[in-house]
Structure formats: structure tokens, C-alpha cells
Amino acid sequence: MSGAIIELKGLTKQFKMKTAVHKASFKINKGDIFGLIGQNGAGKSTLLKMIGGLLYPTSGDIHFFNEASDKNQLYFERMGLLIESPGLYPAYTAYQNLNLMMIAYGIKNSNEEINKLLQLVGLENEKKLKVKEFSMGMKQRLGIAIALLGSPDVLILDEPINGLDPHGIKEVRELILELNKNGLTIIISSHILEELSKVATQYAIIHEGKIMETISKDELLLKCEERIELEIDDAKEVTPVLEETLNIKHYKVNDQNTIYIYDSQVENHQIVKHLSAKGIAIHSISKHKQGLEQYFLERTGREAAYSDQFI
Ligand SMILES: Nc1ncnc2c1ncn2[C@@H]1O[C@H](COP(=O)(O)OP(=O)(O)O)[C@@H](O)[C@H]1O
Ligand SMILES: [Mg+2]
Known part of the structure; x- marks a missing residue:
């Protein structure tokens, strides 16, 4: 049972x-x-x-x-x-x-x-x-x-x-x-x-x-945790750099083009520097924090009014 x-x-x-x-x-x-x-x-x-x-x-x-x-x-x-x-x-x-x-x-x-x-x-x-x-x-x-x-x-x-x-x-x-x-x-x-x-x-x-x-x-809680959102061409070529060069353990591959990084000590510019050095193109990189209420509003179709809560 x-x-x-x-x-x-x-x-x-x-x-x-x-x-x-x-x-x-x-x-x-x-x-x-x-x-x-x-x-x-x-x-x-x-x-x-x-x-x-x-x-x-x-x-x-x-x-x-x-x-x-x-x-x-x-x-x-x-x-x-x-x-x-x-x-x-x-x-x-x-x-x-x-x-x-x-x-x-x-x-x-x-x-x-x-x-x-x-x-x-x-x-x-x-x-x-x-x-x-x-x-x-x-x-x-x-x-x-x-x-x-x-x-x-x-x-x-x-x-x-x-x-x-x-x-x-x-x-x-x-x-x-x-x-x-x-x-x-x-x-x-x-x-x-x-x-x-x-x-x-x-x-x-x-x-x-x-x-x-x-x-x-x-x-x-994980979805609402502060994270860096990284948009790239192929997550598979990026994760080894995150793990081995930047020593990032706490991340999630959302889809082939997006990775969420939860390690709080890592700065955006370090990620940009190391990925660029390997010739990997970054389409966008942004800090993202989503409050619980905003998460709920997004799922109930009212996200627009709250978009200013993004940082
Ligand atoms: N006895 C009823 N007869 C007709 N419509 C009802 C009845 N009870 C609830 N509804 C309608 O069903 C919908 C859901 O109501 P309800 O379950 O009370 O929502 P909530 O508790 O989430 O506020 C509402 O549109 C409400 O008007
Ligand atoms: Mg009710």
C-alpha cells in the first residue's frame, strides 16, 4: 500500500x-x-x-x-x-x-x-x-x-x-x-x-x-531560492566548467539552454570570465529571486503586475 x-x-x-x-x-x-x-x-x-x-x-x-x-x-x-x-x-x-x-x-x-x-x-x-x-x-x-x-x-x-x-x-x-x-x-x-x-x-x-x-x-523553496540564471547554447558543454573550474556544486540544468546556479558565493563576472575563456557564448546572465507570492501569482496568470520584484 x-x-x-x-x-x-x-x-x-x-x-x-x-x-x-x-x-x-x-x-x-x-x-x-x-x-x-x-x-x-x-x-x-x-x-x-x-x-x-x-x-x-x-x-x-x-x-x-x-x-x-x-x-x-x-x-x-x-x-x-x-x-x-x-x-x-x-x-x-x-x-x-x-x-x-x-x-x-x-x-x-x-x-x-x-x-x-x-x-x-x-x-x-x-x-x-x-x-x-x-x-x-x-x-x-x-x-x-x-x-x-x-x-x-x-x-x-x-x-x-x-x-x-x-x-x-x-x-x-x-x-x-x-x-x-x-x-x-x-x-x-x-x-x-x-x-x-x-x-x-x-x-x-x-x-x-x-x-x-x-x-x-x-x-x-528551491524554486524560490535566489539564483543566477544562465542562458547558453548547450548546457552539456557548460556544466563541466561550472563544476571543475568554478567549483559550483549547487546548480540545476533547467533545459538545454538554461542553467540555474544556487551557490551564493559565486559572482556573475567570474562565470562570464571562465566561460568566455573556453569560447562559450553566454546569451544572458541574471540574478533572480522570486518570492512565494510571486511564484503563486505566476501560476495563476497574474505575473505581469509583479515583474518589478525581479532583481
Ligand atoms: N452552491 C453553489 N452553487 C453555485 N455556485 C457555487 C456554489 N458554491 C460555489 N460556487 C461557485 O464555485 C466557484 C468556487 O467556489 P468556492 O469553492 O467557494 O471557492 P473558494 O473557496 O476557493 O473561494 C465560485 O465561482 C462560486 O461562486
Ligand atoms: Mg472558500
Whole structure:
């Protein structure tokens, strides 16, 4: 069996004339913090609702632990969801909210379980406070506690930091990392890649209902790392000079005509000097640094407005 806990195969959702999600296919591995990134209206909530069993797909399949979801309804019980705002009772405390939810879900409501959850989300000291007196961050953390009822294998959080102040964002981010450390697989959506990058280990970029790219954290960081871009006729004749003469180890042949050099100590003029000495023509050489947001914008067709970020 592969490490995939969830696999989407051509998942599609059509609302009358609107295709909200179009043939989404990707895998989520156990232990991932899987970041779904897309602008408003891209299809994030629709996709998460299908994964969480709140919306039925128009076509395509979801496999959970290699089982098709429609063959195994128990699948949805192994998901904890926080999609859109949590349905909380404002006149009650966090403890009372959890107690009511446990009764509603038909889970045995125990004092011990409630206290454990309150502690996990950092609300154990707010025993007397009613939810209407909570900050946005506290409400969100209580929403996460409710999503964790029944000890799910996968937690789905749809834009959990929307509307939070920087302090609230930090609290939710730390909670996500803590829950993941205990083995929980987490799927989290956002329209801000920079924020997602502080937690996610794997990403899918969604744009107008289509998955544009799936990429690991390491691959993304490498793509956004500062580099020298070198345009030449034939990478094969250039790499020996880079390695042997200039002692450059950290580089990537992007295609036959482009090489990316990541070694930060090497200067452009040294590269020009040594390649020229071997009679190798350089078509262009430039320093390139791409921020995470710019990377995301390029993949969603809005790069033009940000081109001044190049150096
Ligand atoms: N119930 C619905 N009926 C019709 N259109 C919908 C419905 N839900 C979402 N949509 C449309 O599908 C698209 C994707 O929406 P959504 O998944 O909410 O995007 P996101 O969460 O990325 O902002 C949007 O154009 C939205 O208007
Ligand atoms: Mg949404």
C-alpha cells in the first residue's frame, strides 16, 4: 500500500453552468500538512467539502486508504472538518459547547475528553468565559477542538486564519503544527501562500477550478531560492566548467539552454570570465529571486503586475 491517505481521481463539481472544480487529481500522504492555495472563487471550499463528504462530486472518485469512498461510508467519520465559520453557541462556554457537540454527534461525553481537548487547543484556562466574549482566534481554536471530536485521522481546515489578527494567526499556526506533530494529517486552504508556507509540507495550487501544480515544500523553496540564471547554447558543454573550474556544486540544468546556479558565493563576472575563456557564448546572465507570492501569482496568470520584484 502506498503512503497516500487520500487520493483524488478526476474529481469534478458542476453547479449548473459553473464548473467549480474540474478533474482534480492528487494524493495526500499520511502525516502531511497539505496546503491548498487559490484565490477567492478558485474552488477551494468546494474541493474540501467533497473530500469531507459535505458535497457529492459530479464525477470522479475519492479514495481513502486505497478504498473508494462510496464503498465505505465510515470514511467520512475519520475526517474532522472546519469549513467556513464554526457553528458555536455564543451564550455558552467552550466546555459547554464541546459537551453539546458531543451529545449531538452521539459521542460519549466525558469530562476527561472535554478537558483534554480544551487543553490541546489552549482554552483550558477560559472556563468561565462565554463564546460571545471570545476573540476570533479563540473561536477558531474552539472550532478546531470541535473538528477533533471523535479523534479523526484527517483534519480539514478551510481558510482557518481568515479574519484573524497576527496574534490569532500565530496561535492557530502553532496549534496546527502541534496537532501534526502528534501524527494528524491536516488539509488547510488559504489564498495567501506566504502564510501557508509557515506550516505546509505539500501544496496544490488551484485556479479556476483546476489544479495547476502540486509541489513539495522543498521543491517550492528551491524554486524560490535566489539564483543566477544562465542562458547558453548547450548546457552539456557548460556544466563541466561550472563544476571543475568554478567549483559550483549547487546548480540545476533547467533545459538545454538554461542553467540555474544556487551557490551564493559565486559572482556573475567570474562565470562570464571562465566561460568566455573556453569560447562559450553566454546569451544572458541574471540574478533572480522570486518570492512565494510571486511564484503563486505566476501560476495563476497574474505575473505581469509583479515583474518589478525581479532583481
Ligand atoms: N452552491 C453553489 N452553487 C453555485 N455556485 C457555487 C456554489 N458554491 C460555489 N460556487 C461557485 O464555485 C466557484 C468556487 O467556489 P468556492 O469553492 O467557494 O471557492 P473558494 O473557496 O476557493 O473561494 C465560485 O465561482 C462560486 O461562486
Ligand atoms: Mg472558500
